[in-house]
Amino acid sequence: xxxxxxxATLSSDAxxxxxxxxxxxxxxxxxxxxxxxxxxxxxAELAExxxxxxxxxxxxxVVTVAGRVYSSRNSGMFMDIHDAGGKxxxxxxxDVTPEAAREMLAMIDIGDIIGVTGTVRRTKRGELxxxxxxxxxxxxxLLPMPEKxxxxxxxxxxxxxxxxxxxxxxxSKLRFQQRSKILSGIRRFMEDDGFMEVETPxxxxxxxxxTAEPFKTHHNTLKLDMYLRIAPELFLKRTLVSGxxxxxxxxxxxxxxxxxxxxxxxxFTMMECYWAYADYEDIMDLVERLFEKxxxxxxxxxxxxxxxxxxxxKGPFKRVPMPDAVKEVTGIDxxxxxxxxxxxxxxxxxxxEVEKDWTWGECxxxxxxxxxxGTLIQPSHVTHFPKDISPFAKEVPGExxxxxxxxxxxxxxxxxxxxxxxxxxxxxxxxxxxxxxQAHARGEKDKQLDDEFLDAIDQGMPPAGGLGIGVDRLTMxxxxxxxxxxVILFPARxxxxx
RNA sequence: GAGAGCGUAGCUCAGCUGGUAGAGCAACUGACUUUUAAUCAGUAGGUCAUGGGUUCGAGCCCCAUCGCUCUCACCA
Numbered sequence: 332x333x334x335x336x337x338x339a340t341l342s343s344d345a346x347x348x349x350x351x352x353x354x355x356x357x358x359x360x361x362x363x364x365x366x367x368x369x370x371x372x373x374x375a376e377l378a379e380x381x382x383x384x385x386x387x388x389x390x391x392x393v394v395t396v397a398g399r400v401y402s403s404r405n406s407g408m409f410m411d412i413h414d415a416g417g418k419x420x421x422x423x424x425x426d427v428t429p430e431a432a433r434e435m436l437a438m439i440d441i442g443d444i445i446g447v448t449g450t451v452r453r454t455k456r457g458e459l460x461x462x463x464x465x466x467x468x469x470x471x472x473l474l475p476m477p478e479k480x481x482x483x484x485x486x487x488x489x490x491x492x493x494x495x496x497x498x499x500x501x502x503s504k505l506r507f508q509q510r511s512k513i514l515s516g517i518r519r520f521m522e523d524d525g526f527m528e529v530e531t532p533x534x535x536x537x538x539x540x541x542t543a544e545p546f547k548t549h550h551n552t553l554k555l556d557m558y559l560r561i562a563p564e565l566f567l568k569r570t571l572v573s574g575x576x577x578x579x580x581x582x583x584x585x586x587x588x589x590x591x592x593x594x595x596x597x598x599f600t601m602m603e604c605y606w607a608y609a610d611y612e613d614i615m616d617l618v619e620r621l622f623e624k625x626x627x628x629x630x631x632x633x634x635x636x637x638x639x640x641x642x643x644x645k646g647p648f649k650r651v652p653m654p655d656a657v658k659e660v661t662g663i664d665x666x667x668x669x670x671x672x673x674x675x676x677x678x679x680x681x682x683x684e685v686e687k688d689w690t691w692g693e694c695x696x697x698x699x700x701x702x703x704x705g706t707l708i709q710p711s712h713v714t715h716f717p718k719d720i721s722p723f724a725k726e727v728p729g730e731x732x733x734x735x736x737x738x739x740x741x742x743x744x745x746x747x748x749x750x751x752x753x754x755x756x757x758x759x760x761x762x763x764x765x766x767x768x769q770a771h772a773r774g775e776k777d778k779q780l781d782d783e784f785l786d787a788i789d790q791g792m793p794p795a796g797g798l799g800i801g802v803d804r805l806t807m808x809x810x811x812x813x814x815x816x817x818v819i820l821f822p823a824r825x826x827x828x829x
Numbered sequence: 830g831a832g833a834g835c836g837u838a839g840c841u842c843a844g845c846u847g848g849u850a851g852a853g854c855a856a857c858u859g860a861c862u863u864u865u866a867a868u869c870a871g872u873a874g875g876u877c878a879u880g881g882g883u884u885c886g887a888g889c890c891c892c893a894u895c896g897c898u899c900u901c902a903c904c905a
Binding site: 344345349426458488592 | 862895898901
């Protein structure tokens with residue numbers, strides 16, 4: 332394959348060496364990136380099948396494995412190759428490996444993907460191995476692998492070149508495998524609970540269902556300004572009106588043109604569901620059952636660590652009305668306060684800076700966010716939100732300033748938001764018009780009234796409980812990830828100047 | 830959008846009050862035939878993010894720009 336005069340000409344620059352080896356390989360064996368190669372067993376299956384094989388025992392079982400070369404010892408006599416599920420040691424020795432296969436070793440670099448056919452054995456030192464009879468180059472890698480002990484630590488590279496992160500950091504690989512299982516776990520839970528998954532538009536000509544700045548785009552043929560959806564809520568409710576199903580859900584991306592942080596990405600995954608003939612208390616039960624199931628799936632138990640905290644997803648969760656929570660922490664009894672003026676005065680007296688036009692509900696919500704939110708470490712449902720900030724929720728009977736809404740908090744993060752959904756068409760229209768006026772007053776010129784939604788509500792939407800769950804944040808908690816970018820494969824980045 | 834911090838070899842990181850640019854891994858040349866963070870000897874690899882400035886002299890000090898991280902704001 333190659334003799335000393337050829338190898339002596341190799342440069343010491345890693346990428347140049349690989350390019351030269353690729354050229355030599357093409358001359359010698361032709362196709363360095365073959366289209367057809369079939370392994371007979373994966374590395375994980377191999378480990379399972381031969382877990383009882385004793386040390387220093389050689390079998391006559393011939394297998395074909397494949398994977399990326401992660402390390403090489405004794406001039407390639409021992410190589411570890413990894414596929415997505417595990418690793419296997421390749422043993423290439425003159426007693427067991429034909430000359431032609433051993434010549435290939437000089438052309439193999441760490442990072443290359445190879446296929447190996449040979450017999451299964453366990454070495455004296457107890458390492459399950461393949462005695463190589465045939466070695467096939469499947470993919471020559473042109474770039475060096477990241478450092479083998481520390482992997483990629485530079486967060487910029489970890490996010491921009493995610494393949495290097497996952498290639499070199501086992502923790503990162505496991506986390507994304509776990510995310511996939513969480514996603515399918517949510518889907519299975521919802522389906523088992525009788526919910527039907529639907530897909531509603533990502534491109535909206537009128538955006539709504541949440542208060543957020545949208546991404547704006549344009550459809551050329553329709554000559555129509557459009558928005559990437561900030562929430563699927565209004566379409567899912569229209570689905571509920573249709574009678575297609577009494578239990579509907581969607582798992583998909585929402586887009587919000589706002590700040591990025593360790594807990595915010597411009598596109599994020601939301602599970603949203605609507606359940607006819609149920610109310611927000613039924614939804615609380617549902618959230619608890621879902622969280623408990625996911626914790627069991629990921630950790631095998633409902634108790635698990637996050638950072639230096641210990642979380643428990645064992646239901647039932649603490650349930651506390653917002654006015655009670657605020658009273659407990661600050662002593663301010665909002666239920667005893669009658670007017671907006673009094674609310675602002677009470678807030679000011681307690682040391683909060685409030686805007687002149689704030690309502691009773693806005694003062695209550697503000698103090699909740701300032702003082703209570705940060706204390707909610709274990710999963711908790713905060714109920715009885717002010718109506719002023721909840722345009723889609725039904726009033727609490729006997730307390731028209733509050734609505735049947737709850738948010739689920741954990742680790743001081745908002746994870747879920749749910750209501751007994753408003754289905755009174757006149758009340759719904761009133762509240763949406765009010766929201767629209769407020770938006771226009773803030774300078775949001777693009778905000779429009781969603782007539783198609785209001786028309787559907789006029790048709791009659793069954794009473795229902797609805798819920799939105801932030802899947803990324805839930806995944807962060809379940810996989811002990813400090814940043815949302817650790818659970819999103821390709822998080823939003825600025826364009827690189829070079 | 831505001832504040833704080835960071836940017837040194839392909840990767841992980843040192844580099845003191847300003848005085849010749851360093852290590853480990855990876856790579857290359859050899860030795861070594863049962864290793865597993867293999868080992869041993871040697872070699873090569875740098876516009877110290879970029880552009881200005883101060884200084885006899887700048888990786889280090891100053892200014893600007895770019896990128897990243899964290900905190901805050903908007904928000905989930």
